[in-house]
Amino acid sequence: MDSLPSRNRKKHQKHWLNYRLYSRQVIRQPMNMDIHTSRIMVAMELEEKEPLQGALTDMFFGCWFDVPYFGDRMINQVKEKLTPAVIEGYNRCINHGDYIFKSSPLATRWSVLVLPSMAVYEHQLRVSSDDSKTVAELTVAALLDVIEEEDPEDQADQIAEIESAFFAHCLACHDRLAFSMAWWQMSKHKWTFNDNWLKTRDFFANVAA
Secondary structure, three states: OOOHHHHHHHHHHHHHHHHHHHHHHHHHOOOOHHHHHHHHHHHHHOOOOHHHHHHHHHHHHHOHHHHHHHHHHHHHHHHHHOOHHHHHHHHHHHHHOOOOOOEEOOOOOOOOOOEEOOOOOHHHHOOOHHHHHHHHHHHHHHHHHHHHHOOHHHHHHHHHHHHHHHHHHHHHHOOHHHHHHHHHHHHHOOOOOOHHHHHHHHHHHHHHO
């Protein structure tokens, strides 16, 4: 029987996988209110706050025509995880007809439809060491869980999906620390590093050169 920490870890991992799934669907259907809502509800289950803001900003951008109708209700549901300044930014869209454009200070690195504006302070766009540690730990745990629990026939697809999401994060956020931590941990488990691992390693080596 799993220990409580193990069950919590797997639950957190599942929420992240669902968040990324909905993110891909939002890209394909940016005006689908139901998909945006599902992504936001999953983000509420995460310990991190930034994915929620990223998802909410994407909704305000993709469903701009409905903002006056759903905005207040949505903000009331999620405001416990938003700062007053961020809430005020969304309220301006709801009450004054301001729109979120392709580049916005309300966007985060987890937004998929909107780019963070240059008005956002640089340190807010960086990945903290705590973020890197969390990403690395979840990735390593997910890979090891697949090896231990999945049928051999399903392992390759599961591993490929987890690794793909991890590499995408590392490259998009230039998260060298998360990559290094995961590489070191998986090395201890004698992991076979495929070409995608090697290409990502070479990317960070070239950046540092």
